[in-house]
Amino acid sequence: MSGAESEREEPDVEGVFGAGIKRDEDLPLLLGEGTYTDDISLPGMTYLAIKRSDHAHARIVDIDTSEAESKADVVAVYTGDDVEASGVPNTIPTAWDLPGLVQPQYRMLAIDKVRHEGDGVAAVVAETPQAAHEARKRIHVEYEELEAVTDPVTAVERDIPQIHEESDDNIAFDFELGDADAVNESFSAADRTASVTLRQPRLIPNAIEPRAAVADWNDSTQKLRLWMTSQNPHLHRMLLSAGTLGIPENNIRVIAPEVGGGFGSKIYHYPDEAITAWCSMQLGRPVKWRASRSEGYLTDCHGRDHVTDAEIAIDNDGTIQGVRVETHAGLGAHLSQFGTATPSYLYATVLSGQYTIPAIHCRVIGAFTTTTPVDAYRGAGRAEGIYVIERLMDVAARELGMDPTEIRRKNLIPADEFPYESAAALVYDSGEYERAMETALEHVDYETLREQQQTLREEGRYLGIGVANFIESAGLSPSGLAGQLGAQAGGWESSIVRFDSTGSVTVLAGTADQGQGHRTTYAQIAAEELGISVDDVEVVEGDTDRIPQGMGTYGSRSASVGGGSIARGARDVREKARRIAAHQLEASVDDIEFEDGEFYVAGASDRSLHIQAIAHEAYLGHDLPEEMDPGLEATNFYDPENFTYPFGTHVAVVEIDPETGAITIERYVAVDDCGEIINPTIVEGQVHGGIAQGIGAALYEGAAYDEDGHLQTRRMDEYAVPHATYLPDFETDSTVTPSPHNPIGVKGVGESATIAAAPAVVAAVTDALEPFDVDHLDMPVTPETVWRAMEEE
Numbered sequence: 048m049s050g051a052e053s054e055r056e057e058p059d060v061e062g063v064f065g066a067g068i069k070r071d072e073d074l075p076l077l078l079g080e081g082t083y084t085d086d087i088s089l090p091g092m093t094y095l096a097i098k099r100s101d102h103a104h105a106r107i108v109d110i111d112t113s114e115a116e117s118k119a120d121v122v123a124v125y126t127g128d129d130v131e132a133s134g135v136p137n138t139i140p141t142a143w144d145l146p147g148l149v150q151p152q153y154r155m156l157a158i159d160k161v162r163h164e165g166d167g168v169a170a171v172v173a174e175t176p177q178a179a180h181e182a183r184k185r186i187h188v189e190y191e192e193l194e195a196v197t198d199p200v201t202a203v204e205r206d207i208p209q210i211h212e213e214s215d216d217n218i219a220f221d222f223e224l225g226d227a228d229a230v231n232e233s234f235s236a237a238d239r240t241a242s243v244t245l246r247q248p249r250l251i252p253n254a255i256e257p258r259a260a261v262a263d264w265n266d267s268t269q270k271l272r273l274w275m276t277s278q279n280p281h282l283h284r285m286l287l288s289a290g291t292l293g294i295p296e297n298n299i300r301v302i303a304p305e306v307g308g309g310f311g312s313k314i315y316h317y318p319d320e321a322i323t324a325w326c327s328m329q330l331g332r333p334v335k336w337r338a339s340r341s342e343g344y345l346t347d348c349h350g351r352d353h354v355t356d357a358e359i360a361i362d363n364d365g366t367i368q369g370v371r372v373e374t375h376a377g378l379g380a381h382l383s384q385f386g387t388a389t390p391s392y393l394y395a396t397v398l399s400g401q402y403t404i405p406a407i408h409c410r411v412i413g414a415f416t417t418t419t420p421v422d423a424y425r426g427a428g429r430a431e432g433i434y435v436i437e438r439l440m441d442v443a444a445r446e447l448g449m450d451p452t453e454i455r456r457k458n459l460i461p462a463d464e465f466p467y468e469s470a471a472a473l474v475y476d477s478g479e480y481e482r483a484m485e486t487a488l489e490h491v492d493y494e495t496l497r498e499q500q501q502t503l504r505e506e507g508r509y510l511g512i513g514v515a516n517f518i519e520s521a522g523l524s525p526s527g528l529a530g531q532l533g534a535q536a537g538g539w540e541s542s543i544v545r546f547d548s549t550g551s552v553t554v555l556a557g558t559a560d561q562g563q564g565h566r567t568t569y570a571q572i573a574a575e576e577l578g579i580s581v582d583d584v585e586v587v588e589g590d591t592d593r594i595p596q597g598m599g600t601y602g603s604r605s606a607s608v609g610g611g612s613i614a615r616g617a618r619d620v621r622e623k624a625r626r627i628a629a630h631q632l633e634a635s636v637d638d639i640e641f642e643d644g645e646f647y648v649a650g651a652s653d654r655s656l657h658i659q660a661i662a663h664e665a666y667l668g669h670d671l672p673e674e675m676d677p678g679l680e681a682t683n684f685y686d687p688e689n690f691t692y693p694f695g696t697h698v699a700v701v702e703i704d705p706e707t708g709a710i711t712i713e714r715y716v717a718v719d720d721c722g723e724i725i726n727p728t729i730v731e732g733q734v735h736g737g738i739a740q741g742i743g744a745a746l747y748e749g750a751a752y753d754e755d756g757h758l759q760t761r762r763m764d765e766y767a768v769p770h771a772t773y774l775p776d777f778e779t780d781s782t783v784t785p786s787p788h789n790p791i792g793v794k795g796v797g798e799s800a801t802i803a804a805a806p807a808v809v810a811a812v813t814d815a816l817e818p819f820d821v822d823h824l825d826m827p828v829t830p831e832t833v834w835r836a837m838e839e840e
């Protein structure tokens with residue numbers, strides 16, 4: 048990556064902060080030496096298969112388990128009634144409350160009704176996986192079928208089947224943010240308005256490793272060990288403890304070994320991992336469960352599922368006066384942990400995007416449907432919100448006959464207005480939006496490209512240029528604010544930075560990697576702060592018995608919140624070491640300077656001690672300052688004062704084949720600003736993956752249900768995950784605008800490119816179709832939809 052220079056001083060030790068070093072984690076993974084949950088093998092292991100509903104909505108009349116129980120090697124078969132009778136709390140709790148939220152009980156196995164295809168109705172445990180799968184087929188469930196409803200708008204209309212007793216209109220919440228009166232006034236006062244109705248289809252996460260769990264309950268110690276594919280082992284420990292199994296937290300050890308991707312889907316506390324643990328508790332034997340790919344498609348939380356009416360009020364010179372948004376958000380059959388927060392606070396609060404918009408109002412109706420639960424998927428909430436405002440910018444430009452970059456440029460929040468409080472209630476930390484946008488436009492030589500577009504149009508060729516400006520709100524915080532908004536968990540992160548007596552360092556981090564490269568970047572942070580080599584730092588994540596506390600990895604929070612905690616902990620360690628150095632060098636603490644790991648007396652560089660030698664002294668404990676305890680480590684809890692706000696501009700250039708509607712992405716330019724960059728190679732990898740997922744949403748992906756609520760896209764050959772061959776070369780660049788409140792100036796990056804790519808690509812396609820008067824096409828924009836739009840002109 049090239050781009051604007053960082054204001055940060057060049058790192059003084061090779062391979063630390065800012066260096067694009069190779070990922071430390073890759074070699075064992077490439078050699079097949081990684082240990083994933085399914086690799087865990089324990090003596091006496093049994094295997095669990097979950098009988099799932101093949102109806103979207105039905106009353107359970109009877110479950111006959113006798114034939115399954117009689118099969119060879121079957122250890123036990125359990126139904127929802129058995130779980131209920133065991134006396135455990137049996138609730139899969141939500142982690143985010145909203146005013147007036149309807150919260151029906153979500154159990155480990157259904158007992159009265161099934162509410163989506165894939166709802167668990169029985170669990171069979173056997174000596175072998177084959178026996179468990181065979182026996183599952185011998186569980187006979189009698190259903191009384193009920194009507195299904197898969198669309199969030201239809202779901203809340205009258206005379207539609209009621210999914211939960213607790214909600215007679217299928218509405219879980221009716222959320223509002225912003226000032227409706229101010230927006231009404233802005234619409235009356237503005238010269239013009241423009242509007243768009245858009246659908247953001249359901250996306251199915253496609254982590255390489257399906258979800259899995261291995262539970263081992265020890266009856267004599269009353270302790271549970273649970274290996275699982277988790278993005279947040281401590282959160283899983285907390286949710287399993289009180290709400291679901293009724294075991295004290297300190298009797299549960301959750302271990303997330305290597306995790307092969309998550310994209311949000313492994314944040315959640317699902318019934319499946321919980322029932323694995325419950326079965327182990329019943330049997331006193333280890334139990335393993337592993338989802339098949341199709342089982343994952345039916346049960347991993349989906350993303351998006353929004354239907355939105357959006358309007359913008361603008362003056363003739365392009366000045367935005369107001370934005371009004373109403374969204375029906377499909378929540379699926381049950382409330383997933385952040386299923387309430389994602390379409391409300393994570394969505395409505397970013398509707399100002401990069402622009403000064405005086406008045407914003409957003410209403411979100413959260414609707415139960417008889418489908419797989421919906422929760423955060425890469426970019427969650429922010430992706431949906433930025434898509435809305437960027438589509439509005441394009442339709443407004445069309446309405447005014449302005450260039451899409453001109454209306455954007457006119458309304459950008461100026462660099463000198465930060466911190467900037469938007470009308471959607473967020474205070475952005477820092478930004479230089481124009482710099483990123485102009486950098487991206489220079490890369491594509493925008494003016495020349497527009498001229499080329501005209502020339503090609505005259506030849507009957509349709510080039511389209513799409514520009515998307517985005518912000519991200521990464522690292523939900525501070526905890527107090529999150530709590531006021533309904534969060535049932537904190538926004539902090541925790542770590543321990545520990546020297547051992549031989550001078551190597553262990554970082555115990557509360558986040559949990561699924562491919563992001565934490566072991567490398569965290570080592571870079573600690574090495575930078577302590578003046579040692581990255582090779583001397585070991586990073587440990589994903590085990591609640593080794594790492595005392597943590598909140599996990601999601602919302603692009605690990606670098607800023609987790610990394611911030613590590614930097615602060617390392618600084619505390621360095622300060623303790625400085626006091627030991629002062630004592631041993633017989634100088635005042637204020638006279639001790641630090642460089643490249645060496646403490647020396649100011650003006651006398653021959654009197655020095657290396658931090659790794661001091662670590663040895665700290666554990667010897669023979670000669671420490673009075674009243675200082677031995678050891679050299681620090682525990683840190685870091686609760687940031689605000690989110691960080693990454694931003695950038697992505698430009699997509701497409702060509703449409705007028706004969707077939709086929710879309711070719713000719714160029715894709717991404718300029719991202721994630722503050723200080725810890726590792727540019729890893730950041731570029733994150734941007735590449737993010738663009739691929741954004742293009743996937745724009746052009747290929749989308750879960751489809753039939754009218755009976757059966758998932759039609761239930762296999763990889765039915766759900767179009769973007770292949771590398773579908774994607775162009777990505778041209779990436781960066782600008783660096785540090786976050787002023789983060790200890791290391793970083794902002795998140797993990798979701799940025801997904802947020803930007805979908806609106807950039809859709810904008811490019813609609814731009815290509817301008818001669819056909821097409822303002823908007825819903826995702827996924829396929830050759831068929833393009834062709835039809837051209838034909839209908």
Ligand code: MCN
Pocket residue numbers: 307308309310311424425426561562563564565568569600601602603604605606607610721722723724725726727729730733736793794795796797798
């Ligand atoms: N980084 C950096 N400099 C910065 C910011 C980040 O070097 N200024 C590095 C970080 O240290 C980290 C990586 O980039 O190694 C991503 O950091 P961050 O943006 O903090 O995101 P998280 O680590 O919290 O990861 C979560 C984010 C999310 S929310 C999804 S979804 C997603 C994503 O990461 N899922 C992924 N990227 C993924 N990448 C892989 N391979 N697999 C997933 O499941």
